[in-house]
Structures are given as structure tokens and as C-alpha cells.
Amino acid sequence: MHELLLYGQVPAARHDQVLRILSGLAAMQPRRILQRCILYKPQREPEEPGLNIRRGGTQNVAVKQAKQTAAPSLYYTKLIQKLSDNDFGKENGLPKSTTQPLSANVADGEEPKWSMRWEDIPDTGDRGVSIRFTNTTDLVTGNPHEQMIAAGPNRFVTEYFVEGHRFVLGNVIIFLHRILHEPGVRSVEETPKSILPSFANLQLLDLSGAYVLEAKVRVQDFKEASILESGVNELKDFQKQMRGCVELALPDRLSLDTRVKYRPPHAAAASAQNRPR
């Protein structure tokens, strides 16, 4: 599924105003959204990135070089957990249960709480909106963290919380949010917390309290030009409508890069060179 995106910034002081404007525009009440995102980094080595120099001799005389395929790169992946206010720990209170492992189990008929999300680096095309390929898989059973560790293999990097309000205007999903994290020892942490800290203990990532306004249109049939066009137009119409209130702009492509910077370990590289071919 492809996503068309535009981003804008809302200072904390204007948040209420923008919220009201948006709810008037979309003719609906804002819907509060709380999420926890857990970031994972793949641990396996990519297949020799950027290899285009031939090593060693070859007996091929003048074989036309096969089309250079970009080395498959590795991407960060995310786990997203939908939260409600009750899921957070009580302030200054004891944790609700001692060691309850993370579980994605949901009863029949309920919406899944956990999902795994992968995002590509945005397209290079210039359509006035950012376009990227994403994949979201809902998890309905098991321990999501263990699944992520096993698949990959991945390494837990960090976790953060997203708090905000969502609107829907036609096909445009408007998400006015900001990012929170737990201050302190996040970098030391090895696994995501199974018991959440209280909401009041979370700290804003951007201390100014500014909000991010994300406008998104999801497109299933990316190859159909007319569909894509209609999606782009709808998003641009929204951008035009919001002009003067919030300036929605194309995000920097590289700032949305989700690829893992691969740095080959020196020792391994040296041994690889010595290895007879």
C-alpha cells in the first residue's frame, strides 16, 4: 500500500485552535489516539552492499554486465501498539501486575491492538506530495516482541509514544500528534517495557510542545494513474484549504529514510578479503 504524505507543524499555543478548525473542516469530533511505537533494527548483514567491482579473474570474455541491481538494503521496522488511557500505569502507584509478558492476543470480533509496520524510503518522484510504500501487518496472537526478535533477527532499539487526535476528511487521514518518550535510561533498555509508565511521567521529545500535522492518503492501486492522481489531488486540495492555518509541506525525503546504515565490521572485512575465492 502506498501512502501520500504531507507534513506541517503546529506550535503548542495554536494546538487548540487548529484542532477546532480541523474538526470544523472535517465535520466530526476529533478522535484521540494513543500509540506506542517500538523500533527494531535488523541484525543480519546485507549481501555486500555496493559491490560492483569484480574480484578475481573471470573467464567470461565480454559478457555484458547484468543489470546492476541495488544491493538489498535493510530497514528499521516498527511495532505499533494501540493504547488507551487506561493502559498507562497509575501515577506513583504500584504496577498493576508483576511480570506480564507482552501479548497481542485479542478476543474475537475485536480490533487487533498490535501491528508491525515497515516503511520504505519515499519515492524520488516529484508530485508535490511525498509517496512511500508501506506495509502494515496486524498481529493477533503471541508475544509481538519475541516475534520481532525471532524474525529478522532484529534488535530492540527504542520505544516511544505518540499522542494526538485523528480526523478523516474524505480519503485524507489527518493526524495531529506529538511524540513522547520516557526520560532516562531508554538507551540502556534491552526490551520494551511490559508495564507502561504513567502518562504523566512521559516527556515530550520536542520540548517546545509543538505538534506535527500529518495528512495522509492511502492508495492501494498505485499503478492506476487516475487513482493516484485523484489521491494526490485530494491531498493537495486539503493543503490548499489549510493554507493560512497550517502550511503543509513536502517532507525532506532523506529525513524519512528508514534504511539501516551498514558499516561492515573491520575484522570481518579483513578476513573476508583473505578468504580464498
Add this chain to the structure above:
Amino acid sequence: MSGAELPKDVALRPWPAIKTEKLASEDLQLQIEQLTNERGHLRNITEKSLQEDIAAGKDLPDDAGGIVEKKELGDNDLSKERDKKIQDVFRAQHEMANHVEWMKFSAHNLVDVISMCLSIDPNRRALSSFSHTFRTDGLQQGIPFGSFGMSKENREQYVPHQDEWTANKEYQQRQEIVAKGARMAALDTATDDILKAAKKLEREVRKETKYWQEIVSISDKGWPLQRWRQNSRNVTDILIASNRFKARGLAPLRMDKNGSIMLDPALALKPKTLRVRISENGQITGTSRLPVQGDTKDVAIEKTIQLARESLFEEELYHEMSLETRHLLPYGVEYRDSIIRVDASGTSGQQRRRKLLIDCIPREEQHIDNRVQSNDWLARNVAEGLRLLLAHEHSMRLHRRSQLPPPLSSQKREQPPPPLLRPLLAILRHLEDVDSLHGYLETVVRTLSSAGVDVELQTTREIAWAKLAESHKSPSTRGLSATDQLLEIFLKPFEGSATLKFPCPTAGKVEELTLSTRTVIGQPTFGTEHKLTLPSSLTVDLGLFQQVKFNSVDELTSYLDWTLALHIVHRYLKEEFSSRAVIKGNEPIITIGSKIGKKGPGNGRDITVELADGALKVIAATADLQDAVAEAHQLHTWTGKESSITLKEQVKSWVG
């Protein structure tokens, strides 16, 4: 004379010429001419006169002598003197040229002025009469002829005549009066304008005040108002209608001449209302009415908005239903003559033909007949129910809109028409079927208990309604309001259930016979479906299917009659007369041998149990087929009334 002297003493003199011995004729002429200039006519120049002149000292200017003197001066002085003189001469020449130039300029100006004055007369216009400079720089640059006026009069010393003086005076006075008048008129109009402006302002202010007062009162009543785009027009958003009615959901609130609000003509249509009538065998037995609204205190505009909104709501309701009728033809819903006819006779009902007639009529007409009819309650409830369903649909539209939209794809999703008639139909059918079924079951149970057979009956008309309180204790996770959750029940399949419990005397366990009735207008059952679940013991014994489905109550009851008769025979009587009873086949017939001569087939009696129309019938006949003379049948019937004898006792009395 010295060079420093003023040039006025300088006389023009020819350059000293080379003296020749003999004068040429032309030289002589020049000489004479010079002489004439200096001394007058030749005739007057005599020796005597010359002598006199000399005597009078009126000599030639003394340069002749000066020259001589200077000749006497030193040779070196001579050349210096000469240079100085030449310089003087040049300066003088230059000065003179200057003056001449000035003179020429003035003369030209004069000529130009005169020519200009003269050029008033078209006959005297000639370019040549102007100076060259004026021609090129003036006339050709666009100065027109005759543009220089000139008056010959000189009024300085002019003393006018008496008449003229008075005339002048009068003229002046008139002028003054006219000026005064003009000023007055101007002031007058100015005042008028200001007054008019003031009046207009006042009127506008009053209009605006009234307009905004009404707006405020409308807004206080809770109508949503919005500013529409660039036009500073206020608009009342009436309701979240479907696309077809959305345009009418907005009404511009324009000001009329008096400042009160004028509704859009589209809204000022005749208000309409939905009418539901019940017709039984062609006779109208019930009509829905809107309650009479008492409060007329409202401002007219609010009343109008209210009416327009209600009318719009009812029209939308009617429109949606008429669209829905297209899918409901097989269910006996017709759309003819702008009336939706819903067949409500029921599948297994009495022989009455009941129909619901739904139409949309102008609001005024509904009060025409005020007779109270027997089925008014039904009609009113149906109308209110339909309205509730549409209101629910409206809030569901908002709910659906707030959900995450599906990703854009080439497959178009089409919106099904909102369920309005379908729940109505379903509820009518469901209640009818369930009620008749349960009525039947109750009769059966009464009959059986009067015959001494213990049966317990539990019935629920609709499971979701019964569990309503429990299911609404916890708030919805989907963010639906309680009202919507409540109404959502009516859009789901209706499910009724009935359980018959037979206590098993020997085994001490209870056998359950479950009947569930499910009504869906649409897939998968297209109506009412009854599902009968038999206890496992019966299915094992008799080889029946554990689950049987029926489409009508009649089929179900007849099957149930048979099954119950079988049960009585196979379980109830068999257990009672366990050793003596013999069952043949899958019929509710039991052969019970008499106590004496157990194995003798001749003494056995056939007991047939029949259950029909709520009556339990037991027939005893001799099983002896060889005996040609058929013994008179013994028969007993239980119909649910208090009976003195139970089934077991009766059978025992026959069998002995």
C-alpha cells in the same frame, strides 16, 4: 584720445588706404560720398566755410594731428600703439555686435507679437510674417494662430455712463443673487443627502440589529450556523442528509427588506410529513399523526426552519424507503401511486389481510380526519420506528465517515440503501412467527401438563432485547453512543428462542428440545427460519436429524407434533411400561401387552398417541389382527383444561 576712453567717442573710419597719386573714378566717388557724410553737400563746402570751421576749432577730429604727433614719437612706441588700437577696435566691434543682436531679438519679438495679434484675422495669417525662430520653435510646436489677445480699450480713466453704471450694478447684484441661490441649493441638497444617509444608516442599523437578533435566537435554539465561503452569508446546516438531500440541508439566511430573515425558496416549500396507515381487508383501521405542536411563541423564522427541517427529514425517509422497495418486492412490498404498501399479513396468520400504507403527504392535510381508530397505536409506532431508524442512519453516516477510509483503489464501493423497511419487515415477521410459535408451544405445554406429562417451557422473543441491559453495561469500544448501540440491534438478525425441557424420570437428566427462530430480510435465510434442535436421545433412538430447519410455523408445528408424540410414546410410555411395551417402527404407536399372559400377542393393545392443534389424543385399539371383529376404539383427549386423569393412568386403565 586714449584706448581707455568710452567707445562713444569713436568714429567709424575707413582703414587707412594706400595713397595713390591719382584718384580713380570710384575712389573719387567714395571720397565724395565720405565728404557728403562728413560735411554735407559739396555745394556747401567752400574754402570759406572750411576756414570758418577751422577757426571755430571744429576741425576734423584730431587724429590727423595725432597721427602726425605719433609719427613724431619713437618708432618702438608706434607698433605698441597700433596693437592696442587693434584690440580696442575688436572689443568695440564685439560689443556692437552684441547690441545689434539684442536689437534684432527685440525687433523679432515685436514682429512676432504684432503678427500674432494680427493673426486673429484669418486673412492675415502668414507664416512669413513671423520671425524664423518663432516659426520653428513656436508655431510648428503647436502655438495656434490668434492665441494672443489684445484690447484696445483703456479703462483706467474710463468713467461709465449712468445707464451703464446702473446696468452694471444690476448685473453684479444679479450675479450675487444667483451665486447665493446656487450656494443655497447646494447646501440644500447636501443637507438632504446627509439626512437621507442618516435615515439609511438608521434603517440599516435597525435591519442589521433585527437580522442578528434573529440569527442569535436561531443559534440559541441550537441550529448550527456557518459562514459560507467568501459570501458573508449565514447558513443553517439542517442535518446530515444523504447526497440527494444534502443541498437542501443548507439554507442561506438572507435579509429581506425589513431585516428579518428570509429563507431560501427551496426551503419554503410546503412542509410534508410521513403518514403510515394500517389497512385491514381494505379498510383503514389506523393512521399515524404528528403530535400537535403547541408552542407558537417561537419566532416565525425558527418555526419555518423547524418545519423545513422536519419536512426534509420526512421526505428523505420516504425517498430512502421508496428506493428500498425495489429490493423488497419478493417480500410483498410494493410501490404504487406514490404509496409504499407493505404486506403485514404474516405468513401464518389469521385470514385478515393487513397492509401498511406509507406515503408522504403535505403537512396540513394530516389533520383532516381526526377519528380515533383501533390501530392508531400501531401506525404511530411504525412511523416513529422508521424515523428512529433514519436518525440512526444519520449518526451512522457520521460514524462511518470518521472511520479510517479504505485505501484508494479502482474498485468502487457502493453504498447500500439504509435499512429502513427491512428492519420493519423483519420485526413484523419475526414477532408474528415467534408469537404464533410460542402460543402454540404454550398450548402444547398446557395440554401435556394437564395430561400429567411434565414439560418446562422457556421462551425468549428476541435474545438481544432480553440481554439488552447486560450488553450495554460496558461502553462500546467502537465509540458508538448508547442510542446507536441500541438501534444497532434492530439492524442485526432477530433471533428468538424457545426451550422445551423434559425431565427424564429414570435417568434424572433433562432432555432439551430447542427451537430458535432467526429472521433476516436478505441473505442467507431471506425471511424467517426456524431451527429445531432435538435432544440427542431422540435422534439416537429414532434416527432423526439433530437439527431440522423450517421456513414456516405450520411445518414446524406439524413436525413438532409428531416428534412430541414420538417422544411421549418412546420415552414416556416406554419407560412406564418398560417390560411390556413393544414399539414398532417409527410411529407413535406402542403395543403394550396385558399383565396376564405377557407374551401373548393377542392380549396386547395398541396405544396411539396423537398431538394436533394443541390437543393430545390417545387411542387404544386391540392389536390382534386375526380378530376380525374390531373392538371399539377407546379414546381420550386432553385439551389443556384441568383433567381428572393423567395419560399414564388412562393408559393403565386401558391396559390393566
